Amino acid sequence: xxxxxxxxxxxxxxxxxxxxxxxxxxxxxxxxxxxxxxxxxxxxxxxxxxxxxxxxxxxxxxxxxxxxxxxxxxxxxxxxxxxxxxxxxxxxxxxxxxxxxxxxxxxxxxxxxxxxxxxxxxxxxxxxxxxxxxxxxxxxxxxxxxxxxxxxxxxxxxxxxxxxxxxxxxxxxxxxxxxxxxxxxxxxxxxxxxxxxxxxxxxxxxxxxxxxxxxxxxxxxxxxxxxxxxxxxxxxxxxxxxxxxxxxxxxxxxxxxxxxxxxxxxxxxxxxxxxxxxxxxxxxxxxxxxxxxxxxxxxxxxxxxxxxxxxxxxxxxxxxx
Ligand code: FAD
Numbered sequence: 418x419x420x421x422x423x424x425x426x427x428x429x430x431x432x433x434x435x436x437x438x439x440x441x442x443x444x445x446x447x448x449x450x451x452x453x454x455x456x457x458x459x460x461x462x463x464x465x466x467x468x469x470x471x472x473x474x475x476x477x478x479x480x481x482x483x484x485x486x487x488x489x490x491x492x493x494x495x496x497x498x499x500x501x502x503x504x505x506x507x508x509x510x511x512x513x514x515x516x517x518x519x520x521x522x523x524x525x526x527x528x529x530x531x532x533x534x535x536x537x538x539x540x541x542x543x544x545x546x547x548x549x550x551x552x553x554x555x556x557x558x559x560x561x562x563x564x565x566x567x568x569x570x571x572x573x574x575x576x577x578x579x580x581x582x583x584x585x586x587x588x589x590x591x592x593x594x595x596x597x598x599x600x601x602x603x604x605x606x607x608x609x610x611x612x613x614x615x616x617x618x619x620x621x622x623x624x625x626x627x628x629x630x631x632x633x634x635x636x637x638x639x640x641x642x643x644x645x646x647x648x649x650x651x652x653x654x655x656x657x658x659x660x661x662x663x664x665x666x667x668x669x670x671x672x673x674x675x676x677x678x679x680x681x682x683x684x685x686x687x688x689x690x691x692x693x694x695x696x697x698x699x700x701x702x703x704x705x706x707x708x709x710x711x712x713x714x715x716x717x718x719x720x721x722x723x724x725x726x727x728x729x730x731x732x733x734x735x736x737x738x
Contacts, residue, residue: 419521422498424450425738426730427515427522429502430530430666432459433716434706436486437723438528438730443493445731450496450524452517457499458483459532460707461716463548468560470716482716508673511701511737525738526701528726529674529682531666533707533714537659538570542629546657550636551629555579555658556715562656564588568639570626571660577601577609579660584612591652593621593641621650629657665708674698682709693733695726701737703729 426442428435431453442449461467461479470482491497500517507514511525535553537543543551552558555569559582567587569580572594578601583590590612599606612618623644630638630651638653665680675683675698682704686694695703705726706719 419516419519422450422520422522424448424496424522424524425734426450426526426528426727427452427513427524428528428530429515430454430459430532430706430708431457431483431487431497432530432532432706432719433461433483433486434530434532434708434719434723434726435459435528436483436490437720438530438705438727439490439495439497440486440493441724441727442528442730443490443495445727447727447731447734448494448496450498450522451490452498452500452502452522454501454531456532458487460534464552464554464557466561467557467716469557502669505669505673508670508699508702510699513702526730526734527703528695528723528730529667529670529697529702529704529708530706530719530723530726531669531708532719533663533665535659536662536664538626538661540626540629542631543626543659546629546631546636549634550631550655551657551659553659553663554714555583555660558656559583559586559658562587565656566591566652566654567656567658568593568652568654569658569660570594571662572596572599572601572622573660573662574601574605575662576660577605579658580618581605581608581612583658584617587656589616590618591621591639591654592618593624593626593639595623595625595644597622624650663707663711663714665711667708674702674704677711679711681711684709693729695722695729696733701730701733703733 464479504516568591703726705722
């Protein structure tokens, strides 16, 4: 059997939600353990400049910001273990038991902060330019394309919302969607029509992306293919935003915790009495960050729910232990 690690509070994930939860929990003397997962620092380490983290940290990269959060958690004596949880042994009631590649963990309370990952198209040329013109977050990276031509791929709410957002920043937005109809809400489509009329957004439907073109500096264009008349177009541009959905890292919990239809962990966040906002359907198990948030998915909102989860866990532990 694997060696056992015991703690009052186990935090799964080392993104903004996990580190923030650890900082709060450690300062409350809960001696938390973070299990980092394979991706130490989480999604933010994939991006270069972070300009929307409050406090004005000029030119800070995602990696540097997450290193600072890591050091902050360490400073308050959080125990940080490079392991990934692969099995749930007991989630019936506290004490909970989970197993990682290296250790077995027994704990009175858990915060799940395992994040999410964006869906990509799966093209080789796309992989090559991630972070060099290919992005999955217009709110995060759109600013770098002020007065430039960009493309958005997708037809759901996120794609249309971000097309509207970029329509205000970029000189032109090519909206590329594989179907003729959009699944986004009517109100968004109404706004979209106005920007199309004003030539800020150009529609390409039903088109799929064949290749992303670029050089050693970054993206220079996109090759798209019509599913109706087999026409091929090459559009010169500098940024491509792929918004075809995100996948929460919740597979491990799907038989045990309540998830919504997209796989996001459901917490008590909709409760009006506003107590234990982050608690799942199992008392003592909390969720924070992108894994429970299908709406905002930002570093700062993940940190915010990480903080809430630590405070909720503290309340649970004080009451029960
Ligand atoms: P994540 O950052 O996704 O971290 C999840 C953590 O869980 C990882 O450490 C992973 O290793 C761990 N994990 C997963 N499974 C397990 C397991 N089984 N056991 C243990 N650990 C596990 N937001 C902004 O606010 N500003 C930006 O500029 C910005 N830019 C972005 C650019 C890109 C390219 C992307 C993809 C996202 C960007 N975001 C940005 C969004 C932001 O990164 C996320 O909202 C945020 O990182 C979510 O934080 P999180 O802590 O919930 O999860």
